[in-house]
Amino acid sequence: MNQTIRTFSIDELNPIITVNLKSENVKNNKQSEENKLKSQYTVLIQQSLLKDLEGYLIEHNKTYKELKLDYLVYYASLLNSLPSQNRSDDESDFYNVSLDSKLLKKIYSGYSKCMDFLKIKGCIKLVTNYSVDKKKCKQYKLADKYVGDQLIEYTITNRNLLKNLNNKIESEKMLYCIRKRPHLIKYFDEWLKIDCEKAEAIISGFLKTNYDKYVSGKHILKEFVNQDWKYSVKHCTDDRLHSSLTRLNKQLRNTVTYKNENLCAVDIKTSQPFFLVVLLIAILKKDRELFEKIGATKVLSDEMIDRLLLFNYDRNNIIEFINIVLNGDFYINFSQSLDIEYNTENKPFRIVVNYENKKRKIINYSKPQRNETYETDREFAKSVIMEILFCSPNHNFIGTKAFKKSFPCVLNIMNFIKKECVELHTLLTNIESHCLLDVVALEFAKKYPDIPIWSIHDALVTTESNINLLKDEVEKGLREITTIKTLENNNIIVKEIW
Known part of the structure; x- marks a missing residue:
């Protein structure tokens, strides 16, 4: 092992x-x-x-x-x-x-x-x-x-x-x-x-x-x-x-x-790509108030936001990315752009860096690579996207090549943030936490103080009898914060029955 x-x-x-x-x-x-x-x-x-x-x-x-x-x-x-x-x-x-x-x-x-x-x-x-x-x-x-x-x-x-x-x-x-x-x-x-x-x-x-x-x-x-x-x-x-x-x-x-009542969750499908979309919308609109509304100003300074707003980008390429994320399953869509290998059990796998300490990016040089196996193509693609979000802007692997081919402008913005601003994954999870935990969940708790609510990363949890109400409130709250008007129609926000 x-x-x-x-x-x-x-x-x-x-x-x-x-x-x-x-x-x-x-x-x-x-x-x-x-x-x-x-x-x-x-x-x-x-x-x-x-x-x-x-x-x-x-x-x-x-x-x-x-x-x-x-x-x-x-x-x-x-x-x-x-x-x-x-x-x-x-x-x-x-x-x-x-x-x-x-x-x-x-x-x-x-x-x-x-x-x-x-x-x-x-x-x-x-x-x-x-x-x-x-x-x-x-x-x-x-x-x-x-x-x-x-x-x-x-x-x-x-x-x-x-x-x-x-x-x-x-x-x-x-x-x-x-x-x-x-x-x-x-x-x-x-x-x-x-x-x-x-x-x-x-x-x-x-x-x-x-x-x-x-x-x-x-x-x-x-x-x-x-x-x-x-x-x-x-x-x-x-x-x-x-x-x-x-x-x-x-x-x-x-x-x-x-x-004595089972719990259920309201989950944001493709959470990290979704909150990347939220950030990209603020950039496209050149809307400083939206940066603050989604909590990006907790991480990005005014100078960083100024530079993002002056960034030269292909508007159509960004809109294409936004539409794919909002109107389908982005991971499944992206998996079709990848050359996926399968093992003898017909499960997708790829060779990844074998870290001694992943957070500090310390490689195990005695065995620098290992095979990572996935149950589905979607899980394979999700892993690749997570690596793209977490990796150095200079890291060039099969995932970044495929992403760059489809969304070169989006990748340029991501790399700019990594190089000149903050860690991209830190920015996205902070936007997620602000929107979901500090705004949507808080408003729900104020409006329905006797209904239990908890969080699991990018999901909110309540009892089974209250799950539909929570889903409606999450859709409404995120719609108001992000300015995305079609959340209830595109299966971004889904119920997870435990």
């Missing part, structure tokens, strides 16, 4: 932070809720690993200075919890995890003794040492003998450890999303439940077939059972709300209910 390496930020390394939002308290007193933070929590650890640690400690503590089981379990559990809180489409991302020693030390000054003990006893492996040049922390992974093992809950009871962990709960960053988007966390309450038996059956099926899904599934199940809701807003990147629902595996969605 190809293995890539992940580096976690300070927010991601913080211990599990839980905010217990009870329905009436959130609705009536947001400020008091900010102070109601749970101080107890459990971690998940492999059953055989815990058993081994208990045995190793008995022998160790007979001769050497005593080590505490809670500390060892906590540090080992990070190799499960951190990847689970930051799910990736690449399952190999689960196996190697970068940990910052400064952050580990904040939890316990003697952290190095714990990490050394875990390494010496063969519980974890050091994959890569700290590198100043590459700005990479030490990278660890669980010993192979524990990968594939059943996870069990372990409750932290050590007072000193709990005290250090609880200091993190006071963090203003963890309360940022409560103040920024209270309407989207209001209904993370006691009525939001999961069918434990049904969910456990699905998760158990992953144990031997897809271990990373098993690990993430066990963590999310624990969150729902304990109602230890987690949410955060990465305002410096995509500005989306990341929550217990966004990390819920799609196969588990039909196990979640609110007041």
Whole structure:
């Protein structure tokens, strides 16, 4: 299996932070809720690993200075919890995890003794040492003998450890999303439940077939059972709300209910191309007010907007792109422009860069390429479009060549934004978050305060009985913000029945 390496930020390394939002308290007193933070929590650890640690400690503590089981379990559990809180489409991302020693030390000054003990006893492996040049922390992974093992809950009871962990709960960053988007966390309450038996059956099926899904599934199940809701807003990147629902595996969605009613979503099909269209319309109209209305001014300066408005472009080429996105399935349309190869199972595949760390664009030079397989031509095309949006303006591959052939002017604008303004994907996700979460969802919550609403990236979620109402309001709201008048006719906004 190809293995890539992940580096976690300070927010991601913080211990599990839980905010217990009870329905009436959130609705009536947001400020008091900010102070109601749970101080107890459990971690998940492999059953055989815990058993081994208990045995190793008995022998160790007979001769050497005593080590505490809670500390060892906590540090080992990070190799499960951190990847689970930051799910990736690449399952190999689960196996190697970068940990910052400064952050580990904040939890316990003697952290190095714990990490050394875990390494010496063969519980974890050091994959890569700290590198100043590459700005990479030490990278660890669980010993192979524990990968594939059943996870069990372990409750932290050590007072000193709990005290250090609880200091993190006071963090203003963890309360940022409560103040920024209270309407989207209001209904993370006691009525939001999961069918434990049904969910456990699905998760158990992953144990031997897809271990990373098993690990993430066990963590999310624990969150729902304990109602230890987690949410955060990465305002410096995509500005989306990341929550217990966004990390819920799609196969588990039909196990979640609110007041015994199933949930459904209103989704924006081809979301990133759609919000690129929204931006292009503002450029075509040379409409500064529209830039502000869609939230682009949160990311683009006045000078950047001035340069975009002066950009020399082929108006007809942009309009052609807009029409294809708005009047059909853009990914299916674009797939017809690609030379797609198929494997022996007749599934489309392509050769992609094999990254050690995709966010930092660090290539695994021991094996710089890998095959990526897709279920459909549409998924193939979507992956290519995402690479075009995320890649450097100088990156030239089969996707950019096909896109340039069909939409040269659109690609020029995209590359100009990447070179002279900001990361294009950052701009588009910020426009999406502003339009969908900060305007449409907020207006819906004000208009219908007793109807539950949540978000999952580019989708809004509610109960099944309210899905048609939510769809109508999303269409109406986006129509007013974007000035696109035909949203209700072109299947851009669709219902997703869980």
